[in-house]
Amino acid sequence: MQMTLELKTVKTHYAPVRYIEGGSGQPLVFLHGAGGAQANDPFLTRLAEKYHVYAPLLPGYGDSEECGEIRDMLDFTLHSWDVVEALGLKNPILVGHSMGGMIAAEMAAIAPHDVTRLGLICPAGLWLDDHPIPDLFATMPFEMPKLLFHDVEAGTQLLTAGLTLSDPKFLQTYLVNNARQLGMAGKILFPIPERGLSQRLYRIKAKTVIVWGDSDRLIPPVYAHGFKKGIAGSELVSIPEAGHMVTLEKTDQVIQALGRLG
């Protein structure tokens, strides 16, 4: 059954928050990566076949307003808890991809008794000097696919489908969106996507599944071990032939892995 997801708004203390909602089943909150999320996202659509999905957009993402009051990691973490509360949810399954995984892990660390099931899909938040993560903020759009996808050619198609980069109007909109979205993401990811999470991971009590694409070139799989080691009892699911956008490249396998959370 094909689920239709809707874009809605919920009020929080600092900003009205846009969120994508749909499906039925156990409530699951999905926190998007630096690239954002859209209502027609194929991963969310598939996820909604099994769960009642709530995917809030960070302020500045999509068509939502920026929020100057959200500046640092604690602000992001508490804001995201504000969203969960505003949505009227208690102990939803908490899943985050990339930057969203970083936020989800922080949420679980700061309120360990409020999260019992945590899914981290190639999360950001750790840093290893020997395995520096490429500088997302200095990466030109045309260089992105090779960082994000196992199958670079197919990934390029996916990223540029329907875009007319030669149209100046389109380009300006693109620049504005990029500035708004990555500007917000930069508050916790620039210049190094690490804000002390490693010293807080021990607090996480949730049953945790870590999902990683074997050919992730943005946050290489070696980072999975840091999370696995840091979160007691966590389980790692490595997915072959998948890059950072494992959610798009191996959608079913990711959903299957999250199924282990119960």
Added chain:
Amino acid sequence: MKFTWFNLMPWPYLPDDFREKNRSVWVDIDQKLFDPVKSHEVYNTYLDLLEYAADVGFDAIGCNEHHQNGYGIMPSPNIIAAALSRRTKDVGLVVLGNSIALYNPPVRVAEEFAMLDCISGGRLIAGFPVGTSMDTNFCYGQIPALTREKYQEAHDLIIKAWTTREPFAFNGRYNKLRHVNIWPRPIQQPHPPIHIPGGGSVETYDFCIDNTYSYSYLSFSGYIRAKALMDGYWKRVAERGTPDASPYRAGFAQTICVADTDAEAEKLYKEHVDYFYNRCLHVYPGFADAPGYRTIKTIQTGALSQYAPPVGGYSTLTWKDLTEQGHVIAGSPETVRQRLEELAKTLNVGNLFCLMHVGNMPKEKCMYSTKLFAEKVMPKLRNVFPDYANDDRFWCHPISQVKAGNLPTEKKALEIVGAAR
């Protein structure tokens, strides 16, 4: 008009194949291309040229701040200004400027600028840039979307430190200081004149208008392309009910090369202009504008990054293109005078930052061009704005100057000591 002789201090030994072999002149430029031993001569030549410009009559000499940059080997402009303050007299010292969001705590800027003002006898003209995205974000790691807020706080702290006569506590978001009490403080009161480099954002226009700061557009693409941006500024000045539209409310940087004739200018300077536009400005586009660095409002106005090259890149621009389109004003003294008059009048700019040293220009050619400019161009442009001849709000106010190297002879010193003991 006020003329400031400016040197970006480019590294003059970038190889011919620099563009092909390197992705950027800035941020991740190849370490091996810098030769510390050669730099000894480069720095001293550049300082000599700045002092020479003071000798031949420029109103001010200027320096600026860039980091990890092949065309600007001045990460600390205050060190350059300190060196200049000792060997010059009466000439203004334009430090354009200190990227105040990068100093921790920013009282460091208040202190160092105060020192410069005291050592130079009130000759400092202070600049407060946000700093380019390359410098501020990519080299110095400031978070793009928070840079402007941090800048604003640094500004407020510096001004308060300069103007408050007793210790105060400063509880900022980025600076928590229990005892702010700078010692020394500047000679110029209430503080040295302030120039703000901007790239077309309305917020910066307003900031300058509200505080009576001069707005500087430091572009390398010349006065013709600057028209739209400067028109935007003057329109804003009018909209805000500013009491005057004094040309000294604005500054502009322009590359200038003077020779006997137009043909001689091309012959003498073409290769150095080419070096600057094709090697020095070879910036990797990924570093030009970190997302969040510019405000949404600014991007929406369509202002492109200052470092966005013209469509097709600079390498396609010939000497004719560069001079005709105004990137570079070059030619005989009369040609240069005409074009600068056009610049002054079309942009309504009173503070001209003359980029007279270009790329890998050798000192002899630079002296030649500088001297011709000072003797044959400057005097004819002095009074382009007679209505504002007395507007000194945006310029330094030196006190009676002490000469450096003013110790008595050892014999004289001994006599005085002898009389005292």
